[in-house]
Amino acid sequence: MYLGLDCSSKAVHAVLLSEDGSLVRMEKFAPTIDDFDQRMFAITDSLYNFASIIKVTTAAIEAAIFIQNPRTTMQISSVVACAKYALYRASISVVPVDNRSWKKVVLGKGNAGKPAIKQYAVEKWGDIFPEQDYADAACIALWAKEKE
Numbered sequence: 001m002y003l004g005l006d007c008s009s010k011a012v013h014a015v016l017l018s019e020d021g022s023l024v025r026m027e028k029f030a031p032t033i034d035d036f037d038q039r040m041f042a043i044t045d046s047l048y049n050f051a052s053i054i055k056v057t058t059a060a061i062e063a064a065i066f067i068q069n070p071r072t073t074m075q076i077s078s079v080v081a082c083a084k085y086a087l088y089r090a091s092i093s094v095v096p097v098d099n100r101s102w103k104k105v106v107l108g109k110g111n112a113g114k115p116a117i118k119q120y121a122v123e124k125w126g127d128i129f130p131e132q133d134y135a136d137a138a139c140i141a142l143w144a145k146e147k148e
Contacts, residue, residue: 003059004141009075013133044082051090060144102143
């Protein structure tokens with residue numbers, strides 16, 4: 001199984017793919033807590049609880065990206081680090097991947113935008129993505145499968 005994670009300052013979206021690339025499960029870890037630190041810790045705990053019961057061959061997480069807003073950049077970096085730690089605690093090794101790298105491998109274009117990502121995901125797995133971040137996470141999981 002291949003796990004792909006897409007992080008924001010408010011949530012972690014996770015998609016699990018089977019060995020043949022079929023989409024098995026989608027999860028969102030997004031507690032409704034206003035305080036960032038408390039929300040981040042709740043995300044970490046929830047992700048650990050999930051990760052500790054699944055069998056994963058390879059996990060990949062989109063590396064934190066620089067955003068114009070320094071506070072948001074730092075928050076996303078913190079969530080990424082905590083997600084990596086949650087997987088580490090669940091004995092799952094995780095590979096960080098730059099967004100341009102997974103887009104290049106999966107979509108053939110490193111600067112592909114959100115509409116192209118969503119279109120690719122819908123064509124591959126069907127119109128089952130209630131949020132863009134699930135499509136991103138699915139493609140990140142597919143990157144992990146392709147890189148193996």
